[in-house]
Amino acid sequence: MAMPAERKLPISRAACCGLFALWFLSSGAQMTRAEDVAISSAVVLQAKYADLGKQLESNAFGKPLVMESSDAGGTLRGSVYAALGHPFATFKEGLKQPDHWCEILILHLNTKYCRATALDGQTVLQVNIGRKSDQPVEKSSRVDFAFRVVDATQSRLAVVLDADKGPFNTRNYRIVLEAVPVGNGQTFMHLAYSYAYGAAAKIGLMAYLSTAGSRKVGFTVTGRRNNGEIAYVDGLRGLIERNTMRYFLAIEAWLGALSVPPQGRLEKRLADWYAAAERYPRQLHEIEREDYLDMKRREYQRQQSPL
Numbered sequence: 270m271a272m273p274a275e276r277k278l279p280i281s282r283a284a285c286c287g288l289f290a291l292w293f294l295s296s297g298a299q300m301t302r303a304e305d306v307a308i309s310s311a312v313v314l315q316a317k318y319a320d321l322g323k324q325l326e327s328n329a330f331g332k333p334l335v336m337e338s339s340d341a342g343g344t345l346r347g348s349v350y351a352a353l354g355h356p357f358a359t360f361k362e363g364l365k366q367p368d369h370w371c372e373i374l375i376l377h378l379n380t381k382y383c384r385a386t387a388l389d390g391q392t393v394l395q396v397n398i399g400r401k402s403d404q405p406v407e408k409s410s411r412v413d414f415a416f417r418v419v420d421a422t423q424s425r426l427a428v429v430l431d432a433d434k435g436p437f438n439t440r441n442y443r444i445v446l447e448a449v450p451v452g453n454g455q456t457f458m459h460l461a462y463s464y465a466y467g468a469a470a471k472i473g474l475m476a477y478l479s480t481a482g483s484r485k486v487g488f489t490v491t492g493r494r495n496n497g498e499i500a501y502v503d504g505l506r507g508l509i510e511r512n513t514m515r516y517f518l519a520i521e522a523w524l525g526a527l528s529v530p531p532q533g534r535l536e537k538r539l540a541d542w543y544a545a546a547e548r549y550p551r552q553l554h555e556i557e558r559e560d561y562l563d564m565k566r567r568e569y570q571r572q573q574s575p576l
Contacts, residue, residue, distance in 0.1 A: 314449055317350065318457045325352055329490070331548070336488050336514065338506045343471075344441070345505055346463040347513030353458060355524050357450035360458070361426045363524065364446060367392050367416045370430070375569055376519040376542040377512075378555055381409040382572045385416065392416040395576075398436055401555045403564045406571065410436035414444070425449060438470040444516070460520065462513045478504060486552060487511060501551070511552050518545045539565050 325333040333352040339345075353360070363369050371383035374396060381404060382397035394416050399409030412432045419427035425447075432442040441464060448458040466474060478485070486501035487510030494500050502510065522542040526534040543561050546553040556564075 314447065314457070314459060317459070318352075318449075318451060321350055325350075329488075334517075336510060338487065338489060338502070338510045338513070340505045340509070343467065344463055344465045345509040346461065347509040348462075349458075349460045349513055349517040351458055351460075351517065351521075352451065353456045353521065353524065354454070355456055356454045357426075357448065357456045358423075359527065360448055360456045360524065361421055363527070364426060364428060364448070364520070365418045365421045367394060369523065370394060370416065370428075371572060372538070372569075373519045373523045374516075375565065375572060376522060376538060377515045378561070379512075381568055382406050382576065384572050384575060386575070388413075394430065396432075402560075403567075406576065412436070412442065414442070423450075435464055437473045439464050439466050440470075441465040446520075458520075460513065460517050462509065462516055474505060474508070478508065482508070485511065488514065488549070488552060507552075514549070514553065515546065518542055521545065535566075535569060 321335050324335045328334065330336075335350045337348045337350075367385035371385055371394060374380045374383045374394070378401040379398050380396060381399040382395070384395050386393055386395060392415070394414040396412045396414055397406050397409040398412055399406075412435050414430040414432045417429045417431075419429055421427075426449075428446045430442075430444040434440050435442050443461070443463050445461040446458065448456050451457045485507055486503045487507030489502040489506070489510065490499055491502050492500045501507065519542055522538045522545060525541050526537040529537050539562050543558055547558075
């Protein structure tokens with residue numbers, strides 16, 4: 270992958286304001302539940318933004334984005350930190366709505382269905398996970414995410430999605446989105462995606478990685494091969510990095526589609542997500558454009574009604 274020329278980040282860090290609670294520490298510490306974190310930890314994200322300054326300005330992604338990942342203690346974690354050219358008010362109003370999250374999640378290749386519903390007094394996203402290609406929804410796996418808006422103020426957005434069980438004996442799924450305004454109409458966001466796996470799940474994951482996923486890599490550069498080519502992280506960390514990036518690109522595509530009238534937003538989201546993923550073909554290419562568009566149009570229409 271060619272390295273882009275250095276870019277200047279069009280964001281004023283001096284304009285950063287407000288407090289923001291951080292649940293997933295960039296040092297790789299265990300994620301804690303949002304309600305257990307004191308407001309004083311809000312300074313951590315602001316410090317992270319300042320800390321990542323040079324990496325946000327110049328990196329292999331061609332945009333102000335930094336990725337981190339870990340595989341420790343039977344838990345895979347991926348994080349994306351990014352500066353987005355969308356006002357925080359727009360970001361907050363859009364991303365605090367559970368229905369909008371289903372419009373985001375369906376862009377991911379593996380999401381076959383998503384619908385927000387009320388269950389036992391809480392908001393739940395009923396998500397079906399399946400193959401990257403077309404698949405009947407009844408042959409996919411259902412994952413129920415408890416959806417919580419922890420905070421949505423003028424200086425802070427915090428959304429948490431939790432699921433106890435996932436496909437193939439995986440468990441403790443968590444998606445954490447947090448964001449803060451950083452001046453000049455910009456938003457700094459952190460997306461964290463994690464899940465736990467036991468012995469049985471690891472066998473299944475490793476079987477995939479040794480067959481269909483044997484050539485798959487992530488984004489973290491680990492060195493160079495003997496022939497001089499860049500070497501990327503692979504295995505389970507490569508897996509979590511690819512999917513974390515796909516979710517981030519879905520958020521980015523959803524926000525970008527707000528610039529067109531409502532009747533044109535679905536097509537723009539689909540086209541933009543695919544184009545963004547294809548910027549990283551080594552990691553993310555899976556399906557041809559027309560196949561993706563046709564599949565996702567059908568899946569989007571399907572999720573307008575309860576199963």
